[in-house]
Amino acid sequence: MPGFTTQRRLAASELNIGESRVWINPDPELAGALGDAITREDIRSQISDGNIKAKPKKGNSRGRIRAKNAKRAYGHCKGPGHRRGAKGARSPRKELWMTKIRALRKRLRELRDTGQIDRHAYRLLYRKSKGGEYRSTAHMNSFIKAKGLARGE
Known part of the structure; x- marks a missing residue:
């Protein structure tokens, strides 16, 4: 299966995302059609067909922070080992x-x-x-x- 480097670059540009977030359909039957897509117009048609998509953006979970903030609300996790900055700060x-x-x-x-x-x-x-x-x-x-x-x- 070809690497689709050019297609990935063009698709990223068309979708306004980074190349790492471009998903290209791994179906071997579509490899030929995707390999031939070398113009922006071809890439746009592949995107509309659903053969090229943008992967969802990954975020950082705030669950651990929320749990810690809940503890801090009633005074835990605030000892001298957790303090940074002077009293006046x-x-x-x-x-x-x-x-x-x-x-x-x-x-x-x-x-x-x-x-x-x-x-x-x-x-x-x-x-x-x-x-x-x-x-x-x-x-x-x-x-x-x-x-x-x-x-x-």
Whole structure:
């Protein structure tokens, strides 16, 4: 059976695929007709007859990745041996700061709008928050309680 090098090259060009994905019918009875197909028109007619086809594209299975991501969702496979990058690269300091300051400012607005703190206390606490004095909303709440800044108490 001939190698069909020219036919494979032309078919790949016509089908807009790589040569490795060209399927040529292995039937020995068609070998003569396929061997004679040396023009692009001949190749197109062979493609329409179904003697030359494009093999399906191969992909990479994501099954293993999905399984690993499912485990990681509940904390497995995240130990020190699996970590690449510094602590600040995995959770940037700026993002941690943004999360914290937004929570603090939201809590301050709630306290001011409900009347639990006056606007002077609000400004004081806002400035202290901006300066990074509080670790969390709980820390700020304990400061408010300790200093007696809340009106309701």
